[in-house]
Each structure stands twice: as C-alpha cells, then as structure tokens.
Amino acid sequence: MSIIKKEGYPYAFNSDACSTCEGRCCTGESGYIYVTKAEIFAIAELLDMDVNDFGVKYLFKKGYKYSLKEKKIDDSYECVFYDRESNGCKIYMARPNQCKTFPFWDYFKTHVDELKDECPGIIDD
C-alpha cells in the first residue's frame, strides 16, 4: 500500500486506488482545472504547440485565471486531457499543480465526505 499523509489534513490517501479507479478526479462533476502561466507554457511545449494555439484550443478564462476545458461524455464532464482508453492523463509529465496536489486541497479539509464520494483512495487518518 502506498499511503500518503499530509500535515493538517484529516485523512490519508492510498494511491494504489488509482489503478482501479476510472479517473474520478479528472471526470464527473464539472469543475475548474486551473493552470498558471508557467504551466500553460510547459503543457504547450510538451504538446509541441504554439502557446496561442494551445490557449484557443484548450483554455478558457474564469475570472482572472485560466482553466483547462472539459468535454462532456454522457453525464460526465471530463478534462480535455483525460484519456479514457489508458485511464490516464495525456499531459501527465506537465500536469498542473492542482492535479499533482489532489486530494490534498484546502477545500477538502472541511469537505471530507464529499472527497470520499469522489475518491476511493481516501482513508481515515
């Protein structure tokens, strides 16, 4: 088991659950997948794309921030980079920090039940 704990969070995470989970943190309810300017450049470079073309194709603006777009498949809103076939992230090497730090987000400190519904890897600490 690969148990990850983080100071200040009332739960732990078993990352072994990812292999049998169908990308529930990248799919499901609609949400925002925020990307910083540096992340935008890194993803565009990984995809060997011009950064402006990348922005037009994959980003939208939310307030003063940018988010990756989603695609709707049946009732699921999925990150545009989630790959159902491989059950993985197409830009894993350059995925945003928001994705790297899941499930240790401030929001979930006080919404543990919501997190447990979403992620089968959450265990009580």
Ligand code: SF4
């Ligand atoms: S960028 Fe990758 S890890 Fe992040 S939500 Fe999209 S598919 Fe998932």
